[in-house]
Amino acid sequence: xxxxxxxxxxxxxxxxxxxxxxxxxxxxxxxxxxxxxxxxxxxxxxxxxxxxxxxxxxxxxxxxxxxxxxxxxxxxxxxxxxxxxxxxxxxxxxxxxxxxxxxxxxxxxxxxxxxxxxxxxxxxxxxxxxxxxxxxxxxxxxxxxxxxxxxxxxxxxxxxxxxxxxxxxx
Amino acid sequence: xxxxxxxxxxxxxxxxxxxxxxxxxxxxxxxxxxxxxxxxxxxxxxxxxxxxxxxxxxxxxxxxxxxxxxxxxxxxxxxxxxxxxxxxxxxxxxxxxxxxxxxxxxxxxxxxxxxxxxxxxxxxxxxxxxxxxxxxxxxxxxxxxxxxxxxxxxxxxxxxxxxxxxxxxxxxxxxxxxxxxxxxxxxxx
Numbered sequence: 001x002x003x004x005x006x007x008x009x010x011x012x013x014x015x016x017x018x019x020x021x022x023x024x025x026x027x028x029x030x031x032x033x034x035x036x037x038x039x040x041x042x043x044x045x046x047x048x049x050x051x052x053x054x055x056x057x058x059x060x061x062x063x064x065x066x067x068x069x070x071x072x073x074x075x076x077x078x079x080x081x082x083x084x085x086x087x088x089x090x091x092x093x094x095x096x097x098x099x100x101x102x103x104x105x106x107x108x109x110x111x112x113x114x115x116x117x118x119x120x121x122x123x124x125x126x127x128x129x130x131x132x133x134x135x136x137x138x139x140x141x142x143x144x145x146x147x148x149x150x151x152x153x154x155x156x157x158x159x160x161x162x163x164x165x166x167x168x169x170x
Numbered sequence: 171x172x173x174x175x176x177x178x179x180x181x182x183x184x185x186x187x188x189x190x191x192x193x194x195x196x197x198x199x200x201x202x203x204x205x206x207x208x209x210x211x212x213x214x215x216x217x218x219x220x221x222x223x224x225x226x227x228x229x230x231x232x233x234x235x236x237x238x239x240x241x242x243x244x245x246x247x248x249x250x251x252x253x254x255x256x257x258x259x260x261x262x263x264x265x266x267x268x269x270x271x272x273x274x275x276x277x278x279x280x281x282x283x284x285x286x287x288x289x290x291x292x293x294x295x296x297x298x299x300x301x302x303x304x305x306x307x308x309x310x311x312x313x314x315x316x317x318x319x320x321x322x323x324x325x326x327x328x329x330x331x332x333x334x335x336x337x338x339x340x341x342x343x344x345x346x347x348x349x350x351x352x353x354x355x356x357x358x359x
Contacts (some may be wrong), residue, residue: 049249054219094347
């Protein structure tokens with residue numbers, strides 16, 4: 001499977017360096033190595049979800065309880081989480097660190113992923129969620145740390161888009 | 171049994187546990203009995219109170235966490251029951267007040283009014299302890315057992331579809347949120 005193990009490891013190590021101790025996730029092709037790394041790490045609490053919106057509640061609970069968390073999801077999982085983002089994270093000013101696999105952008109071969117890709121960034125903008133791309137391994141750790149810093153300072157969700165150039169080995 | 175009677179019966183046991191409630195009548199009634207800094211009221215995001223409870227319980231295993239959920243909210247996040255069961259934190263007590271109604275938005279009947287059995291759904295999802303109770307004494311006893319059990323419990327309490335005259339209280343959402351987070355830092359030490 002040509003999902004990049006090396007770049008997944010860079011992302012995972014960056015989350016650890018930011019003291020993330022809980023990760024919620026729903027499996028997605030690009031996320032398989034990240035999820036396995038979380039599962040194999042005795043210091044990490046991995047919560048496998050039935051639907052991504054649960055992750056908003058779990059991360060909100062973790063935050064109020066004093067733990068740093070991250071959410072791993074596909075952009076369709078982001079779409080499925082929007083009510084929770086608005087009516088929990090935004091309403092109660094809860095920081096969320098969302099890592100969203102950005103399917104459907106240029107280079108997407110799967111027809112079924114193309115619709116979600118086109119609305120991801122417009123929806124993030126409409127919701128007022130700051131976002132950045134993770135497309136270069138050299139800037140991954142820096143951008144994850146900056147995203148977490150802003151989420152905590154602004155008490156709001158911040159999104160990082162896991163891009164094809166980072167996640168997929170052509 | 172009215173829900174507020176059930177809440178009054180167990181209120182003394184909520185002193186040193188973390189409490190998360192759903193919106194509407196449950197939040198207003200618990201506040202009418204007496205707000206405490208260890209109580210968080212999720213006044214929207216239907217379905218996610220149990221997920222919040224899971225996040226707290228996993229992050230702070232030394233604390234007992236109680237979620238006051240409702241039939242309408244659980245029905246919006248039935249998958250969440252499978253996630254609770256999967257991780258089954260022993261420090262989480264999940265109470266579901268089942269009035270068979272979406273009371274806070276006009277009293278429309280939920281699927282529990284036509285036979286859907288939430289305790290049964292929780293049990294088959296894999297929640298290790300489940301029960302359905304009616305009446306204040308039975309509820310109070312089952313709640314105390316659940317708190318002492320040290321095993322994930324979903325306790326469905328059948329209640330009448332009656333609530334308070336209004337749902338707006340004088341506790342702003344953000345005051346509750348920041349007070350709760352600050353208080354949790356002092357608990358369990």
